[in-house]
Structures are given as structure tokens and as C-alpha cells.
Amino acid sequence: MEPIVSIENLSKDYETGFWKKKQVRALDGVSLDVMPGQIFGFLGGNGAGKTTTIKILMGLIFPTAGTARILGRNIDDVELHREIGYCPENPYFYDYLTPLELLKYFGALFGQSSSKQDEKSRELLTKVGLEEKDWSKQLRKFSKGMLQRVGLAQSLINDPKIVFMDEPMSGLDPIGRREVRELIADLRQNGTTVMMSTHILGDVEALCDEVAILTKGKLAASGTLYDLLQKNEEHRSFEITVNGLAANSLIAELAARDGINVNANPTGVTITVSDENDVESVIHASRKLNGTLVSVLPVKQSLEELFLSNTNNPPA
DSSP states (O other): OOOSEEEEEEEEEEEEOSSSOEEEEEEEEEEEEEOTTOEEEEEOOTTSSHHHHHHHHTTSSOOSEEEEEETTEETTOGGGGGGEEEEOSSOOOOTTSOHHHHHHHHHHHTTOOHHHHHHHHHHHHHHTTOOGGGTTSOGGGOOHHHHHHHHHHHTTTTOOSEEEEESTTTTOOHHHHHHHHHHHHHHHHTTOEEEEEOSOHHHHHHHOSEEEEEETTEEEEEEEHHHHHHTTGGGOEEEEEEESOOHHHHHHHTTTOSSEEEEEETTEEEEEESSTTHHHHHHHHHHHTTOEEEEEEEEOOOHHHHHHHHHHSOOO
């Protein structure tokens, strides 16, 4: 199966300064593929290069080096835009239009009939969770979260094969985030590919088939979440929860052992051990002190830890 998005050695330099110009590299030799039907998460801190990459793919800015293809066609093919959707982080629309008028306008740009424009606009405004009473209000009266919903709707007006979303949850409350997550999941169910940049790691874990992490313009890691998180499985630790114990008592009992951390909790203690062989020793010591064993759990690397480790240790 051919990738729906293929990026090869993509780089982008910006010129900064007034008198003494200098080049700043915002994107540095990034290569990655997005396969059809995926929800692909694009992660990175502020200034990592996420938005720069998406703007290059949209043809809004031009790369300094490298190539990119969408649906097997070069990104400079203008006709390509009939088959893709784009929702920027901060969508800006004509202030005095209503959501219905705006979506009908975009529908007309794609050659839709008047009846199709009306039908599709109403369908999408309902799908993104914008209340019907707001469909006839001017956009200048909308909050950031409401504008974000309209932006999501316009990105789907042409039934695109792939949608690019830059921080799609920006400005949304918890209910709105849940509704947009459900919308994105429905897109995958219907065969639409989604490539989204975000810094909300919980949304990535809930939605994404694959992720790429950018750090200072370079690709730090990419792959499925399962594969990326399993790489450090051999270094996992264990967390043991025991009720009815004082932390000081257990610390004294285990004083001769290294690599064991004991922390008090409201009902007892939580013990973290770095060596599986220490689990039995901790359980034995806890029972000796009349503690009640609650759980023994392996501690796997979280997406947050993976993100921070790649952000704090960028590729050379």
C-alpha cells in the first residue's frame, strides 16, 4: 500500500534579523510516511516545526530543500487541493458571514450545487457540535472554541480523502474536545486519513495509530505508540501498593537494599522498585509489618515520558 503522504528530507530555513541577516533552520531533513486510513499524530513543543511542516504540505510556504507528495502527487499540484482538507490552529474567516453562509461559500468553490451546499453545511455544523441557534449568527460574535468548530466543518466540506489539522482541540472545553475526538474517530471509520499536530497527549493516546515527534526541527522518533513505548520495556520498574503501613517503618525494614523508593499515601505506602527480584522482598517486609498488599503493577513508559525524553534529548 502506497503512503498517502510521503515526506523526504524536508528542510525549511527562515531569514531573520534586520541589518545582519542570518538563516534559522525551522525544519531539518524530516522524512516520514502517512498510510491511508490512519490517524497520524504530529507531536512537538513550541517551535518544533509542526506547523511549518503542515504549511509546506498545504503550499502556503515553500521548502528550502526536500520533497513531499500527497496522494501520489507533488504538493505544487494545485488540483490536489480538491481532495484534501485543512483546519489551521487559528482559523480566520469573514467576520460578517454566518456559519451557514461561510460553508455554502466553500461548497460553491468546490463546485457543489445550491442544494448540496445547504445539505452538506447543515450536516457538518451538526457533526461538529455547533448549536443550530448559532448557525445564523455572524462569526465576529463567536468565541475561539466556536470558531474552531466552524474551522473543522469547513475542512470537511469537500469530503476530502485526507484532512490536515493543526491543533484541532485548541480553544475547546472538555465537552468540545470529546465531541471532536469522536468526529476524528468517525473520519477514520469512514476511510478518511487524518494528520494532526497537537500537544494534548491524551488525545494522541486515544486516537492515533502512529506518531512522529519533532524536536528543534528534527524527527526525534516515529512509529506506532505500541512500538515506541515498548522499546524501553526491558527497563521497566514495578509499583507496589500496601495499606496500613507507615513509610518510616518500611524504610527502616528495607534499609539495606538500594533501588527501592517508599512514598506515603493516604492509606499506606507506594513502593517503586527498579529490579523485579526486589518485589518479593518488599512483599515479605510489608507482611512482616502487618501491611495489606493492594497491588503489584509494572510501570511502563508513558507517552508523556517518551515525549519529554525526546524533547530533552534532541537528535544530533
